[in-house]
Amino acid sequence: MADKEDPKNGKMGKGKSKVVCGYPLSIFFIVVNEFCERFSYYGMRAVLVLYFKYFLRWDDDLATSIYHTFVALCYLTPILGAIVADSWLGKFKTIIYLSIVYAVGQVAMAVSAIHDITDSDRDGTPDSMTFHIVLSMVGLFLIALGTGGIKPCVAAFGGDQFGEHQDRQRRTFFSVFYLCINGGSLLSTIITPVLRAQECGIYSKQKCYSLAFGVPAALMVVALVVFIIGSGMYYKAEPQGNIMLDVCKCIGFAIKNRYRHRSKQYPKRQHWMDWAEEKYDKLLIAQIKMVLKVLFLYIPLPMFWTLFDQKGSRWTLQATTMDGNFGALVIQPDQMQTVNPILILTLVPIMDSLIYPLIKKCGLNFTPLKRMTVGMLLAAIAFVCAALVQIQIDKTLPTFPSTSQSQLKLLNMGSNSVTVKLPGNDALILPAAQASNDYYMFQAGQIDISFGNPEMTKPVTLGSGQRQTLLIPSTLSDELQMTNDLTSKPQEGNNAIRFVNGMKTAVNVSTAAADFGLIEPFYYSNYSQIKNGKATFTLRSGSQSCEYSTNFGFGSSYTFFIHSTLVFGSNCQDSVTAVEDIKPNSVHMALQIPQYFFITAGEVMFSVTGLEFSYSQAPSNMKAVLQAGWLFTVAIGNFIVLIVAELAKIPKQWAEYVLFASLLVAVCVIFSIMAYFYTYIDPTEIEAQFKKKINEDDEDDKSKPGKAEVEMVKRDSIKCHDEYDKATQTKM
C-alpha cells in the first residue's frame, strides 16, 4: 500500500503513476472519464421526457413518473456497485464491467429511437411501438445499473490514487472531479436538445432522438476507453473478501450478543458493537464503528437534496411565469437550470483558491462539517429568495374567478361603436372592433345585458369559475356568441393565441408553428401555443391572403380580432385588433439568479465537501460503500420531493418555499449538533495501529500460549479503545 516514492519529491505516485505537480497522472484519466460519463448521463436525461412524450407517445403523467423512477434508480444502484467493488471485483474491474453495461444501455436507447426500424409502411411513425418501448426500458435499466454502479467507485477510486500525505491534493481532486461532473452536464444539456431538434431518418425525416441518444452513447464508449488507457498507472486496492457480508454478520452478532447479555450482571461495554468482540476481528469492529458513525451523521442530509432537486421542478415552473428576454439572448424557462453548472464552474475555483484560504487566514477552522452546515444554510437562503421572487410574480398574475364567480369581457365585432350596460356597472361605450379593457367579475349564473340604441336586453349565462368573452355582433338582433377563455397562465412560458373572425367570409389562419384552421364568419378558433418572439400569421380566404405580424413575450394570451373591413391583398396589419386577455410575464428571469447563486454556493460547500468527507472518513475496505451512502442521501432527497409534491397542498407557492427553507434550517440545527459530537478520524492510522497490535499479539501468543481467551479479549479491547481514541481527536 506504500507509495513507490514520496509523491512530493519523487516521480512515482501510488500505483505506477507518474507524479505531475504533486498529482498522480492517473487522476487525469479518472476525471476525463467522469466528464464523459456525466456528459452521457445528463445529455440522455435532457431529452428523455420528450422522447417518452413525442416518440413513444406517452401522456405527461406516465412520462414524468417513468422519468423520476429512472432518476431515483440511478441513485439507488450505487449501493449495488459499491458492494460488488468493495467485496468482490475491486473498484477497477467494477468500473470496467459496469461501464460496458452502461454503454450497451445507451446504445440500446439510441437504437430504440430509430423509427425506421419498425416503420414498414414508411409513414414516419413506428409500427411496433412495443419494440421501441421494450428496448428503451431495457436500455434505461442498464443505464441506471451502470451509471449508479460506477459512480461511488469512480470517486473512491480517484481518492485511492493519493498517498497518505497528499490530503491537500486529494481535496483538490474532489473539487476538480465536481468541476468535471458539471462541465460534462453543462455541455450535454446544451448540445443534446440541439441534436434532438435535427431531422433524420431513412424513409422519412423525423426529430432525431437516435442522434440525441447516440452521442451520449459514443461519449460513454470514450469514457470507457479513456479509463482503460490509464489502466497501467492506477493504484488498484484489492477487495478484502466479502466485506459486506462480514459487516452484516458482525452487526447481527453484536445485537444478538448484547441481547443475550442484557441482564445487569454483565458489565457494560463502551459501544454496542463491542459485543461482537467475542467472535469478530477488532479491526473489523473498529471499521464498522467508523462507517456507522458517518452514516448516522448522514440521516438529516437528504433534506438538502430535497430543496436542491426543486430547481428542476418548482423553480422551472416559476421561470415559466417570468420574462426570459435578456436582450440579444432569449432564455427559455428550462434553460435557467444551466445556471447551476455554470455557477459551479466559477464558484468551485473561487471557493478553493480564495474563500477557504481567506477563512483560514482569519484563523477560523472551517472544518468539513462546518462547511456542510453553512452549505445547508445557503440553500435555505436560496429558498427565501425564491419566496421573495414568487411574491413579486404573484402581484403581477391576473385574478382568475373562484368556483362561484365568473368573469366576462366584451368584444364589439361591429363597425360602429355600441353602448353596453352590465348589471352593477356604468354604461360602457365600446368603439368599433374594440374589446373592454378588462374582465368584469360577477357571481356565476344568469345576468341581463342591455345594448344598442334603441336598447335591447338579452339574458346571458355565466359559467361558474369561468372567464368568457361575449362577442357582440354587428347586427345586434343576431345571436350572441360566448367564448371560453383561459383561467390559468399558459404552460411553459408559451403564449395562448386565438382568432375571432369578424368578416362575412370564412378565413384560414396559420403561422409556421401553428394552424388555426378555417374560422367561420363571426366565429372563433381554438387556442394555439406560440413561443415568444416575432410571429407572422397568414390570413387566407380562397386564393387571397395577407400577413399580420406581432411580437410575443412569455405567458400571455391574446384574442386577435379580424375586422369586417379587412381587404385581402393589402396590408392587413391595421385590420386586426390584438385583445390582451392575459398580460405577458413582467417579472424578469434575472431575478432568479440570486436563488441559483445561493443554492449553488450551498452545493459547493455541501456536496463537494461531503464527497471528500465520505472518502476521508471511510475505512480502506469500505470507501465505495460510504460513497454509495452519500449518494443514497441524494436518492432519498429525490423521493422526499415526490412525496412532498403529493402531500403539500399549500395554496401559496411562496409559503411552500418558506416552509422548505424553515425545514432545512431545523434540519441544519440538528445536523450541527450531531456534527459537534463527531470526532474526525484518520482511518489509515487506526487501521495501521490495529494491524500492528494484531501482529504483536500473534508474536505474544506464540511465546505465551494458554492464556484464558476471555481475559485476552477484555485486555485487547481496552487497549484498542485507547488506540482508537488517540486517533480520533479533532471535533467538528
Ligand SMILES: CC(C)C[C@H](N)C(=O)N1CCC[C@H]1C(=O)O
Ligand atoms: C444538476 C447539475 C447538472 C449537476 C449538479 N450540480 C451535481 O453536480 N450533482 C447533483 C447530484 C450530485 C451531483 C452529481 O454527481 O451529478
